[in-house]
Amino acid sequence: MLAGLRAIIGAERVCDGGAAVDGVVPRWSAAPATIEQVAALVALAYDEGLVVVPRGGGTALELGHPPARVDLVVEMRRLDAVLEYQPEDLTVTVQAGCTAGALAARLAAHRQLLPLDPPGWAGRSLGGLAATQATGPLRQRYGGMRDLLLGVRFAQADGVLTWGGAKVVKSVSGYDVPKLMVGALGTLGVLLELTLRLHPAPDYEATWLASFRTPAHAQDCVASLLDSTVQPNRIELLDERALAACGLPASAAALAIAIGTVEPAVRAQEGVVKTIARGAQGSVETMGTSFWRTYDRVLAGFDGVVLRIGTVPARLMAMLGAVQAVLPGAAVAGAAGVGALHALVTHADAGVLGAALERLRASVGEVGGGVIVERAPRAVRERLDPWGPVPAPALQAMRALKHEFDPRGVLNPGRFVGGL
């Protein structure tokens, strides 16, 4: 087999073993330099019944069920090129191994940005961000990867190179295959190239921290912001533990609110933001833009258990209460305006966490949300379901998709929802 792999990409680019994936040392690791090499590797794996795990930045390998077996890790780090960048079109096509930070540096020269800022975004590969549907504060204004991915090239389970979507900002030609690939954890195809929608970078951005006496006041402030003409880029909720972790003044809950546009419009909206925050009995202070770097570093640097909570803006206070009730001491932070929160849990064994997940999932289940274990030690994830329940008819459809596109279980098998 090693000879076969070597024949495809050269002896120096493939080795026995390699870095462990979620505690499992692979049989082989390969670092292809072209998408055709990836396709040939996947085709070989398909024929030989191997399990393939694509690896981007390696920052999200603990997402999902622990793998039972890893035969071949396909390292994407050499596939890191920016293939096409036409600033006038506000689109870019990159290889999946390109990091968000490397792309940002290219775009900054043209005052453009890819508005995706999940924790640790700069070092993460764009293919990985697509596969995990990771989002950050900028989701408030720009949506997530699903709203930014226009086209995608991937290798199907049998190695056939396939393209879906388009390279233009508006296209409804055929099915929306990019949507199917976003958040699929590489279980339907190995992502190779992404065409992304870009946005102009704001001329000027300012950030304020509004601190509140209770989470209820913070929620009222979010509601008033959403029901106003103010257009924030980010509205992040930080509970008192998250504030402490960022080295910020203590309060029961705070909102970090950023507005980015031309400077006069930032100034004009600042007044409205302050009025709204004070209307919810909050106190407002201006933050430096370095706040967002600190915030990113704190979230990315946290090495405990991380839960991703999907709820709605009107349930923020209830969610904070629910987390404190079952996981005392956990820090909660996230995009308040869309209801996408993170809970950072320092001490939790599988038993405590399992019981907590059950309660939290019941709570968000009322609004159709979910709680995903984004990161936890393998020993913990072995004893609970990191994804949570999916309603039976939807899970049946997902199972049918996996069966159609990966019948032999080549692509990251067993790790996704329902053990797909």
Added chain:
Amino acid sequence: MPVSASVIAGLQRLLGAAGVVLTPEGRLTYESDMLTLYKAAPDAVVLPTSTAQVQAIVRLCREARVPIVPRGSGTGLIGGATAPQGGVMVSMTRMTQILELDLANRCATVQPGLINLWLTNAVRDRGWFFAPDPSSQMVSSIGGNVATNAGGPHCLKYGITTNHVLGLEIVTGTGDVVSVGGKAADRPGYDLTGTIVGNEGTFGLVTAITVRLLHAPEAVKTALASFASLVEASEAVSAIIAAGIIPAALEMLDDAMIGAVNAAVGKVYPDGAGAVLLIELDGPRAEVEAQAERVAAICRERQALVVTVARDEAERALLWKGRKEAAGAVGRITAAYLLQDAVVPRSKLPQIMREMVAISRRYDLLFANVFHAGDGNLHPLICYDDRKPGELERAQQANEELLHACIALGGSVSGEHGIGMDKAKNLPLQYGEADLNFMFRLRRVFDPDGLMNPAKLLPSHPACGEGFRPSRPTLPAGTWV
């Protein structure tokens, strides 16, 4: 194959006699969407009022292997709501309820037959709106918008239908009711919502839709700039986007269209211009003011003949009136036309405009343009006289040539109308066999029997189940040692 008497009787039992249209003259109303090149009446039209009824219809038809064609308001432009294989058409016009308004969570859940504009009307007095605004929004249904992933003038800034759909309930081709997505931010699993939007009824019948609502902007400013030619106007469009300004809408009309509009609704656009740009900015007032100044300066730098800014709502409405009634006004200049929907990268607009002028001359046909210039989405109306022998064929050839030119520039076959019967044959321009094969199999997952809106969206509907045969990667010799 006509629908059997027992299926008809079953439908009547389900829906009552008034819920099933069987007469030839009744069915005639349902023979086409607004692209009347494709006409085929269904054997029966059913008018369900609930998800349960829709599911029962699908199960009944599936058992008898009867094709099912969904229909919203019938305002599509692609030959989508038409029944080339006969069968049962499911009209959603009795499912028009707003099931839930939840402004605190910025969303609403509606039935598929609800007219697009009615949703905005229901929340406008509280300062909210539903962003997707196809030109047909006064009559088109949200279910139809979801089926085609409809766009509209303001999707330049706000995105197309899929960017505003949070969740769906669908009765799939297997007769299962599947709820996907919802109002909460994230949930585990594949993004079935995003995968289903734009399926043109080939996966099943969408029976409920949860959509994002947005708060209306503080200020709106609409400006008109006229240019000597299409090419100069196109260069101004590229310059505006390159300056980092994404207007809410950026629409272009050419001289043929300006003449038609002015003749139809009074002189709303300046005579003698080769093209006009309709530019709308919205957002916080100070942002809109600053951007409007910059846009006006860019237009002047690009040799605009006249730049005017609407001073009040009445003037703004007048500028839009011409745009909104453009398609109707075309009747004044031509008896018949073909409508393109191709897209080019926006930096390629000046180039494609030059090619379009050349194609128009070569085929000796009038092209009238009214389109979403900001995102490079072309809508040339290729005018022809259907009484002159061979002129339709000439128009079709010109249409194909322009489409090829758009794809050669890196574009797309359809920007917002969809594929239907009309453009299915063109998909291979944009996609290889492997890509089409993937889409074919995706369809089969939701509709294994091939009964949902057959003969639409994909270039063929292979009953054999094989579809397109992609080639597998060539492996170096010795790989299997």
